[in-house]
Structures are given as structure tokens and as C-alpha cells.
Amino acid sequence: MIPWAKPNYHGNEEKYVRQALKSTWISDGSFIKNFEKRFCSYVSSRFAISVTNGTTALHLVYLAMGLKRGDEIIVPGFGYMAAANIALQMGIKPVFADVDPETFCVTAENIKKKINSKTKLIVVIHTYGNMCDLNSIIKIAKKKNIPVLEDSAESFGSKYEGRQSGGIADIGTFSFQATKTITTGEGGMIVTKKNKIFTDKLKAYRNHGVKVTRYFHHFPGHNFRLTNVQAAIGYAQLQKFSKIINKRKTIYNTYKNLLKNVEGLKLQKFSKNIKPVVWTFAIVLNPRFFPKRDNLIKKMKTKGVETRNGFYSPGRLPIYNKFKTSHLKNSNKLSKNVICLPFFTSLKRKEISFVVKTLLSFKKT
Numbered sequence: 001m002i003p004w005a006k007p008n009y010h011g012n013e014e015k016y017v018r019q020a021l022k023s024t025w026i027s028d029g030s031f032i033k034n035f036e037k038r039f040c041s042y043v044s045s046r047f048a049i050s051v052t053n054g055t056t057a058l059h060l061v062y063l064a065m066g067l068k069r070g071d072e073i074i075v076p077g078f079g080y081m082a083a084a085n086i087a088l089q090m091g092i093k094p095v096f097a098d099v100d101p102e103t104f105c106v107t108a109e110n111i112k113k114k115i116n117s118k119t120k121l122i123v124v125i126h127t128y129g130n131m132c133d134l135n136s137i138i139k140i141a142k143k144k145n146i147p148v149l150e151d152s153a154e155s156f157g158s159k160y161e162g163r164q165s166g167g168i169a170d171i172g173t174f175s176f177q178a179t180k181t182i183t184t185g186e187g188g189m190i191v192t193k194k195n196k197i198f199t200d201k202l203k204a205y206r207n208h209g210v211k212v213t214r215y216f217h218h219f220p221g222h223n224f225r226l227t228n229v230q231a232a233i234g235y236a237q238l239q240k241f242s243k244i245i246n247k248r249k250t251i252y253n254t255y256k257n258l259l260k261n262v263e264g265l266k267l268q269k270f271s272k273n274i275k276p277v278v279w280t281f282a283i284v285l286n287p288r289f290f291p292k293r294d295n296l297i298k299k300m301k302t303k304g305v306e307t308r309n310g311f312y313s314p315g316r317l318p319i320y321n322k323f324k325t326s327h328l329k330n331s332n333k334l335s336k337n338v339i340c341l342p343f344f345t346s347l348k349r350k351e352i353s354f355v356v357k358t359l360l361s362f363k364k365t
């Protein structure tokens, strides 16, 4: 079976994990500080705060921003639903903006339509390693004095006009789950250019509301702390990040060359000002040539290829029934027609050829 994703190790992961274990610093420890520091400098932000995963990263930001029941945040109609889910959990209203059908990213124009006096945050998702048009989004947000959060869980290393994903808007969040571009098993990071007061709040909410004095809880927080053992893996992955990027680029180009001119398939589009580090190879299937996507996924599996469907749009998720979703035309279409092909750094050329051959064997003429 060719899996859809697989974590790969590139250098010092084992050595650093052993070092962390041997040091007995397995909760807090120096790998955490080094990982945060190196990550922060990589994305050119001011502060980096490691957390347990990409979902708690978003949760912490909402808490530290003081978002509360009745507030609204704008989120994309197509993308991993973490930002909307945490909003829902906290009583914050997720207001969905439609995405572009070719880039799969939320557009400034669609965000603008959804802003009102209750809007407290705009979350953009750089889906599958692509990046949203941040210049126009940030321009609109600045006019209304609304902060922008880049959910960069799928786009670590991608660049927009030479600037790193997550380091451009007010706040960036990342995930290091096993399928991600760099991994710590489970893990996440928040980066922010906002002030130290905000950063200290994030850190306190990460640690049960404790600031300096041990056991003195300023507010009821969480334990969202990454461990030193996880940070050891992350630090090792970061050291080899340029190698990881190059491998991902080669895999992307191999797929692209085999699939770019195939009738009935549309590849995700990347604008000229974006240098993506692609997370997965996403294709929009034309149902006339590839009917019943979910069946196709099952059939591919019987041939030894694991693929994934695109994200469910909120209009197709009962938990979002009470929110307005009928305007999400592009999101709904993508949700039904996107298929994602296997993508990980140790994927071999002949495996890519096999994936493509298998996919095309199901094409109707």
C-alpha cells in the first residue's frame, strides 16, 4: 500500500530524542527553547510559542485575544475546520467566506462581504501549501482594524512575495502532526508580531493561567505545553528543512508533469507571487470523466493507493446547519470533487508513476 502520507526522518531526530531522555528533561527543557527560537527566526516573526497541536494553537489565540460568546470571526468555507470548530466550542460565531475555485484559498473580496461590527478576527487558511492573497486581505483588515491570523498548518515553508507563511499577518499558527511538512508527532506553534503583553497572555493560558509565581493562577488556563522530547524531533527536522523542501518540490514537479495536460483533471493553481511548499497533491476531478469520487477513493485503495477526499465544507456538516452556508458555491464544489494524492518526502518516482497510472485507469472516456 502506498500511504497518503508518512512521517520521514532526516537527520538527528533519534540522537536528540535520546539526549532529551538522558537529560531527564522530558517535559520542559532546552530543546523547546531552541526549537521556538529557530522557528521564530525562520518565519521572521517576533515571538514563537510552542503548543500541543495546531488546534490548541488556535484555541490559545482566541483566549488570549479575549474572544467571547457573541463575537464573530471570519473563516474560509473550504479548509480544515479547526478554526471554525474551536469558535463553535467557545460560542463564537464562525462566519464563512467562500474560496477561489482554482487556488482553494479564501479571497479578499469574499472576506469583505462578511465583515461587520461584531467581526473580531479574520482567519485565512493557506490550504494544501498554497497561500492566500495576503496583501489585499491585510489591506481590508487594516481599514477595519481587525487582526488577521494565518492558519499555516499546511503551509510551513511556503512563501508569499518572498515572505514566510505565518510570519506575514498579525498571528500565524502551525501544526506538526505526523502528516505535516515537519512533524513532532503531535505539536504546534504560534508566531506573532503583536506585543509582549499578548505573548505573555498566550504563555499564561498555555500554562493554567500561571505567569511567574508558581501555583498562582491569574485566570483558568489550559495545559497546552509541547514536551522537550517532541521539540527534540522538531528541532532535528528544522535543521534539515531545506532538504525537506527540495524533496517536496521534486515530488510536486513529478506529479505535475504527469498530470498537467490530462483532460478531466484540474490541478490546484499557485499564483506567480507564491513559492509553495506543497503539503499534498490536490486535484479537482471533473465528474464527467471521474464520477463518484468517494468510490474512486475506495477503488484506488484496492489497487494499493491511499488517497483522501477534500475537506467537507460547512454546508455539508450538520454541526454548521444553523449558520449561513448557501453562498459557499466554490467551497461546496471543491468539497465534493477534490482528491488528494500520496505526498511525503520518501515517495519514489516509480510510486508516483504507479499512483498516476492507477488514477488514470479509472478515467471514463
Ligand SMILES: Cc1ncc(COP(=O)(O)O)c(C=O)c1O
Pocket (backbone or CB within 6 Å): 052, 053, 054, 055, 056, 079, 080, 082, 083, 125, 151, 152, 153, 154, 174, 175, 176, 177, 186, 187, 188
Ligand atoms: C489548516 C489546519 N488547521 C489546523 C489544523 C489542526 O492541527 P492539529 O491536527 O495539529 O491539531 C490542521 C490539521 O490538520 C490543519 O490542516
